[in-house]
Amino acid sequence: MSLLGSVARGVLTRLAPRACFRHVLATGGGEAKARLSVTFDCDLDEDYRDLPVLLDGLKKRNLCTAFACIGDRMRAAPDLHRRMVAEGHEILNHTQTHPWAYETSAEAFRAELQAAHETCLAVTGQAPVGFRMPHFGNPRVYAVVEKGAFYGDLAALGYRCSSSAMAGRCREGGKPFRVSGVWELPLSPCPLHPFGILDSYHSVQSPEACHRGPGEFEGLLTELLEEGLRRRAYLNVYLDPCDVANRKGFWDFLDRARSQLEMPTYSQVLGTLA
Ligand SMILES: [Zn+2]
Ligand SMILES: [Zn+2]
Numbered sequence: 001m002s003l004l005g006s007v008a009r010g011v012l013t014r015l016a017p018r019a020c021f022r023h024v025l026a027t028g029g030g031e032a033k034a035r036l037s038v039t040f041d042c043d044l045d046e047d048y049r050d051l052p053v054l055l056d057g058l059k060k061r062n063l064c065t066a067f068a069c070i071g072d073r074m075r076a077a078p079d080l081h082r083r084m085v086a087e088g089h090e091i092l093n094h095t096q097t098h099p100w101a102y103e104t105s106a107e108a109f110r111a112e113l114q115a116a117h118e119t120c121l122a123v124t125g126q127a128p129v130g131f132r133m134p135h136f137g138n139p140r141v142y143a144v145v146e147k148g149a150f151y152g153d154l155a156a157l158g159y160r161c162s163s164s165a166m167a168g169r170c171r172e173g174g175k176p177f178r179v180s181g182v183w184e185l186p187l188s189p190c191p192l193h194p195f196g197i198l199d200s201y202h203s204v205q206s207p208e209a210c211h212r213g214p215g216e217f218e219g220l221l222t223e224l225l226e227e228g229l230r231r232r233a234y235l236n237v238y239l240d241p242c243d244v245a246n247r248k249g250f251w252d253f254l255d256r257a258r259s260q261l262e263m264p265t266y267s268q269v270l271g272t273l274a
Contacts, residue, residue, distance in 0.1 A: 006139075009195040020168070020194035022227060028173025028186075029231030035262045036228065036235040037185070037269060038254065039066040039163065041132065042073060043098060046242035051080055054245040055087060061258060064088035064265050066163075068132040068238070071096035071116035078123045085124040090265055092163065093117055093128040101133060101150075102140040110153045117157055130185075130266050132238070133164035137196065142166070151180035160270050161185055163236060168195040174234055176273055183273055185266060188235045191223045198224055200243035218249035225257055234269070 012020050042048065058065065067084055069091050074081045084091060096115035104112065113131070121127050131154050135141045144150070145164050154162060159182055167174035167186040176185050190198040192210070198220055203211040211217045221237070228235040244250040257263060264272075 013193055013195060017192045017194055021189055021191045022231075024168045024173045024189050024194055025227045025231045025233045026173070028167055028170075028175040029228075029233040031175075031232045031234055033262065034229045034232050034235065035264055035269070036225065036257055037065065037237070037264055037266060038063075038257075039068065039092070039132075039236070039238045039266075040241050041068040041094065041238055042241060043070065043094075043134075044240070044242060047240055048073070048077055048080065050241045050245035054241045055080075055083060055089075057245070057251055057254075058089075059087055061254065063254070063258065063263060064090075065263075066090040066092050066130065066266050068092040068094035068163075069116075069120070070094050070098045070134075071112075071119035072098075074116075074119050074123045081120075081124050085126050088265075090130065090267060091120050091124065091126070091128050092130045092132045092266075093120065093159070094132050095134055098134040100135055100138070100141060101144040106149060109150060113150070113153055113157060127158070129159065129270070130161040130163060131159055132162065136164050137166075137199070137202070142169075148179050151182045151184075155181045161266055163187060163238070163266065166195065166197050167236075168197075174236065176234065176269065183270060185234075185236050185269060188224055188228070188237055191220050191227075198237055200239040203243075205240060205243050215249060218253050221250075221253050222256070225253075225260065229261060 093116045095112040161183040163185045165184050165186040168189040170186050174186050176183050187197040203217045
C-alpha cells in the first residue's frame with residue numbers, strides 16, 4: 001500500500017466521506033437488484049456467550065447467513081457449530097488459530113487453512129465454502145490480502161469464495177470479482193469511513209469505536225441499505241455476535257432490511273455469478 005494512497009484516503013475521509021461512500025456504491029452498483037448479506041465473525045469468548053441468542057433471533061426470522069469460525073473454537077464448542085449448520089448457516093474458514101497473516105509464512109498459512117478445513121468437516125460434517133482473513137482491517141494484514149497469494153491455496157482446497165476485501169479499496173467497488181478462480185465478495189464501506197468497512201468492531205466495540213452514540217450504528221447501517229437500494233448494489237457486512245445479539249436496534253434494522261431486499265447466503269450469491 002502506498003504512503004500517498006493512505007494519505008489521500010485520510011484526507012478524503014476527513015473532507016468528503018459521504019461523497020466517497022456514494023462513489024463506491026455507484027461503482028459497484030447497477031446489478032439486477034440490490035441484495036444484502038449480513039455475516040458474523042466469531043472470535044471472542046463474548047461472541048460465543050451471545051451466539052445462542054443470535055442464532056435464536058436468526059431462526060425466528062428464517063434467515064440463513066455465514067459465520068467465520070476459527071478451528072480451535074470449533075473444537076471447543078462443537079455443539080454450537082453443529083447447530084449453525086443444522087439451521088442452514090454456512091461456516092467460513094477463519095483459519096485454525098486466527099494468526100496475523102503478515103507474520104505467518106506461506107507454508108504455515110496454508111497449514112492453518114488446511115487444519116481449519118479439516119476441523120470444520122470433522123466437527124460439523126460439512127466443509128466450508130468460503131474464507132475470511134483474520135484481522136484483515138489491520139493495514140499490514142490488508143497488504144497480504146491485496147497481494148492475494150492465499151487465493152491459490154483456497155482454490156486448491158476447492159473453495160469458491162473469500163470475503164476479505166474492502167469495497168472502498170477495490171476497483172469495482174463492492175462487485176464480486178475473481179482471483180485465481182475464487183470469488184472475492186468485498187465488504188461494504190462505512191458511510192463515514194468509506195475506505196474501511198461498516199463492521200461493528202470499529203463502530204461500537206473497539207476502545208476507539210467511532211459510532212457509539214445512541215442509534216448511530218443503526219443509522220449508518222440504514223444509510224448503507226438505502227444507498228444500496230438506490231444504486232442496486234450488492235451489500236455485504238460482517239458483525240461480531242457480541243456487539244449485536246442483544247441490540248434491539250440491530251434486530252429492527254434486520255427486519256427492515258428483510259422487508260426491502262433479498263438477503264442471500266454466500267452460496268446463494270455464488271449461484272448467481274457467472
Ligand atoms: Zn476474526
Ligand atoms: Zn465508520
